[in-house]
Amino acid sequence: MDQAMLSVVRAVEAGATTMKGVIDATGLSRLKIERALNALEKQKLLVRDGQGFRATGLPKAPRPTRECGSCNACCDILEVASVDKPVHQLCKHWQAGTGCTIYERRPQMCRSFVCAWLQGHLDDDWFPAKSGIVVHFSQDAVNVTVDDDCPDRWREEPYFSKLCEWSLNGIRRIGNRGYATLVVSGVDRFLLLGRTIVPDPTLFGTAFLPLTADTFRFWRAKSQDHLHRLHERIAEIERIRQEFGSCTIPDDDDDDPYPPYRPALLHLSNHT
Ligand code: SF4
Numbered sequence: 001m002d003q004a005m006l007s008v009v010r011a012v013e014a015g016a017t018t019m020k021g022v023i024d025a026t027g028l029s030r031l032k033i034e035r036a037l038n039a040l041e042k043q044k045l046l047v048r049d050g051q052g053f054r055a056t057g058l059p060k061a062p063r064p065t066r067e068c069g070s071c072n073a074c075c076d077i078l079e080v081a082s083v084d085k086p087v088h089q090l091c092k093h094w095q096a097g098t099g100c101t102i103y104e105r106r107p108q109m110c111r112s113f114v115c116a117w118l119q120g121h122l123d124d125d126w127f128p129a130k131s132g133i134v135v136h137f138s139q140d141a142v143n144v145t146v147d148d149d150c151p152d153r154w155r156e157e158p159y160f161s162k163l164c165e166w167s168l169n170g171i172r173r174i175g176n177r178g179y180a181t182l183v184v185s186g187v188d189r190f191l192l193l194g195r196t197i198v199p200d201p202t203l204f205g206t207a208f209l210p211l212t213a214d215t216f217r218f219w220r221a222k223s224q225d226h227l228h229r230l231h232e233r234i235a236e237i238e239r240i241r242q243e244f245g246s247c248t249i250p251d252d253d254d255d256d257p258y259p260p261y262r263p264a265l266l267h268l269s270n271h272t
């Protein structure tokens with residue numbers, strides 16, 4: 001996906017539903033946007049219908065009827081590099097009583113940002129000023145950023161169950177419509193696999209296997225090749241499960257497998 005397509009997807013996910021809305025949000029020419037829209041439609045990542053443009057990778061927003069009101073969580077919790085704003089530090093351009101003092105010339109990221117609560121995906125328990133949690137969608141992820149005043153809030157209810165639900169939806173979607181559920185809390189990062197929390201997920205990816213309807217066994221890959229081998233072994237575990245009804249899952253010490261996987265798995269499972 002090229003940069004123009006990425007910008008268009010972000011604009012649509014942030015609430016732009018018309019050509020004018022996408023032009024305003026991206027600053028791209030009509031021609032570039034039209035090309036990106038066509039390519040996204042071909043890849044089934046976007047639909048154009050009577051209601052305008054809609055990204056298909058993540059849940060569709062109900063009608064956006066909310067306003068930020070007293071909230072300034074995204075101007076505080078999130079990083080905005082273009083105004084030198086680090087995470088968890090109120091932006092220098094935000095002023096009590098005024099709000100953003102550079103509103104007319106605020107950077108593109110601020111213009112296009114809409115959190116999931118404002119979009120109507122979440123109920124009022126999630127109002128960011130109250131919950132300390134800012135949720136926003138990117139093309140292939142639900143991003144959850146937690147205020148460092150309440151770093152474990154996301155583990156509490158009703159938040160955790162909702163995040164698990166989203167995570168399971170993202171895992172069950174197939175092909176390029178799947179998405180990850182990522183939590184950033186202070187310096188800690190987590191990937192959610194249903195109710196299973198993966199700390200410090202690596203850039204190479206996480207291989208996982210369902211244990212129950214909402215829990216998973218996972219292996220964090222140390223390289224592309226490692227991820228590939230983990231996936232190959234998971235496929236073999238699933239074949240053995242189908243064939244014999246069960247397969248013992250290798251423990252932590254054996255997290256860097258090499259082929260052939262089948263003999264070791266059969267031996268471990270006593271299927272000889
Ligand atoms: S976090 Fe959401 S509700 Fe709060 S100011 Fe930002 S967009 Fe508005």
Ligand code: SF4
Nearest residue numbers: 075091093094100110
């Ligand atoms: S520039 Fe304005 S909108 Fe952007 S983070 Fe700062 S105060 Fe918020």
